[in-house]
Amino acid sequence: MSRSARSCAVAGAFLIAFTGLAAAEAVKLGRPALPEEIKAWDIDVRPDGLGLPEGKGSVSQGEEVFQNNCAACHGEFGEGVGRWPVLAGGQGTLKSERPEKTIGSFWPDTSTVFDYVHRAMPFGAAQTLQPDEVYAIVAYLLYLNDVVPEDYVLSKENFPTIALPNRANFYDDDRETTEKAFWNANPCMKDCKPKVEITSHAAVLDVTPDAGKEGDKPAGAVE
Amino acid sequence: MNQTKPGTRVDRRRFLTLAGLAGAGAATGVRPAAAEATPDPDIVNLPPWTQALGAGVNNHPYGIPSPFEKDVVRREVTWLTASSESSVSFTPLYALDGIITPNGLCFVRHHGGEAEIDPARHHFMIHGMVDKPLVFTMEDIKRMPGRTNRVYFLECAANSGMEWRGAQLNGCQYTHGMIHNVVYTGVPLRAFLEAAGVKSKGKWVLAEGADASAMTRSIPLEKAMDDCLVAWAMNGEALRPEQGYPLRLVVPGWEGNMWIKWLRRIEVGDQPWGQREETSKYTDLLADGRSRRFTFIMDAKSVVTSPSPQAPLRAKGPNVVSGVAWSGRGTITRVDVTLDGGKNWTTARIEGPALPRAMTRFYLDFDWNGEELLLQSRAMDDTGYVQPTKAELRAVRGVNSIYHNNGIQTWLVRGNGEAENVEVS
Secondary structure: OOHHHHHHHHHHHHHHHHHHHHHHHOOOOOEEOOHHHHHHHOOOOOOOOOOOOOOEEEHHHHHHHHHHHOHHHHOOOOOOOOOOOOOOOOOOOOOOOOOOOOOOOOOOOHHHHHHHHHHHOOOOOOOOOOHHHHHHHHHHHHHHOOOOOOOOEEEOOOHHHOOOOOHHHEEEOOHHHHOHHHEOOOOOOOOOOOOOOEEEEHHHHOOOOEOOOOOOOEOOOOO | OHHHOOOOOOOHHHHHHHHHHHHHHHHHOOOOHHHHHOOOHHHHOOOHHHHOOOOOOOOOOOOOOOHHHOOOOOEEOHHHOOOOOOEEEEOOHHHOOOOOOOHHHOOOEEOOOOOOOOHHHOEEEEEEOEOOOEEEEHHHHHOOOOOEEEEEEEEOOOOOHHHOOOOOOOOHHHHHOOEEEEEEEEEEHHHHHHHHOEOOOOOEEEEEEOOOOOOEEEEEHHHHHHOOEEEEEEOOEEOOHHHOOOOEEEOOOEOHHHOOOOEEEEEEEOOOOOOHHHOOOOOEEOOOOOEEEOOOEOOOEEEEEEOEOOEOOOOOEEEEEEEEEEOOOOOEEEEEEEOEOOOOOEEOEEOOOOOOOOOEEEEEEEEEOOOOEEEEEEEEEOOOEEOOOHHHHHHHHOOOOOOOOOOOOEEEEOOOOOEEEEEEO
16 A cells, blocks of 8 residues: 555544544433444344354253253243233234234244344343353244244354245235225214114123122222 | 222113213203102211221322222233233323323333333443444433423324224223323433434434333434423323333423333434334335334324213213324324214313423313214314224325324214213215
8 A cells, every 4th residue: 555545444444433423422421332342232133144153052062951941931842831922823814814924924034033032031030141042042942833843053153044935914004095095184073873782891891800899890980 | 879989880770871861851950850869878877987987097008099990901802912911001082181191001012021120230332433432320320410200191102003904992991091291300311312422423213121121213313303302201200110110201292112111222324224113013004005104203192082982971061072182293282073973163272281292181061861872083283183983094095004093083972971982885
């Protein structure tokens, strides 16, 4: 590099830094975030794999980690214990009367599994799992959902090649076109329908919390 | 007549008798003779509060409501969720008036419990596609120029979500109480993004909370630069811990999940992050098996808060229908009320401030002759959007979309004044 080119590069770097500083100094508040600080908090992972840490884990390793850390709530096979979330199964149910929305049947992106398990699970002991353990758990969950074979080893490198089955079935909010009829400057005010019938009663279901003693009024009823 | 005081229970038989008496009086325009003949002891005898001294001025250094209002509280429906740390409680809308929700009654939605954060140890970071990543302390934030006060509703995307398949919960606290409306004090998020200098490729921001759920949502940069606030106060005081103390994001008109509590981080990027709360959750499954994503805006909606199942009519004659309306698209311009299940509508009176993306109060004064009512309200906003019926919503979306149920609510008010959550054809 020639001397002039080098001085240009130095000047350029200085200029970029200075521009940034100038913006921050416009309010003269805050301080630069240090790389270590950003690294400590920036654990998010995107669908394109950006943000994945180094590491890998196999289905069988994942099975062990899962039984020790996750199965008490989610069941040995991700089937869910009690009302805790079901993580596997449900494929082909999304158009049914009672859809079962799991990682395999519903989630669009594998990255979300890694990111969410890493940031928020186990429930009550978040961010205690190491990256290799998370890779292993994700591999096991993918196996339970028939996305990868039993001998699969998931890693940072092969992660973006894993596609979840429901990936293509999400689309951006389209209410302004599909629900255009709801914009109506002159809604009906008089004689809008010939008769009205009651089609559904909450009291028949009777699942509202009640005050306990009387049992026939919803909790909080004004007396 | 002390059984009619607020907060004391009235058994069903007595309630019916009183309602009947009041009704009979109202019908003839004359109060019952028996009531005339007996002087009210609360008037002719001095009550203790008129003779003895009350408590001193600092009896409650932080004031609390009258004990007679003890039932006006948040409530939860325990069967809704697997744990109370990732759950929801409901605002007692039926007992409130005006537009401002008292801080202690604002509904609560947590995903990892209520974080208790020392504000001296809280930091707010801006990084990613910015010229200069920055860290702010709470002291820094409160010294920022451009401090703003704004009234906004915050409605959970799942508000009324249990009602998609039919009338289920009996009370507007449960059917509509995942909402609150307060004055926020904060600084536009834009100020922080400008301080850090967003690079030209930056199109989205990721907001993250400091609690055990590390809640995250992707928000388009356009919204972040428009009206989002980084807020530290609600209704004039510090945020309540359950509302994100010491710092939360305010995302006006958009679903409550995006209003990240215990806000600690904003990352700028060139695409959304596909986080759990925008893929597995807060996506809307439609009947064809496909799902809408990024359904951010909360559409125009309203509910009659009184009468309602928790707030029955008590007497014939003059009565007031009271309710609230709101729209994430703008300002409420009109609310219509029907007493006959939607055959005929009357435009209600909007009373008090009608602010953009804020809860708006409406009233309809009416005479009740003891007939059954099928009571509904229908909101309209300044984009011309008219609150649809549940049937109209289901025709587009089916019954499995969980979120964004803004359909018209019906209360059946019976001859005895009691109300029930119903649906009508």
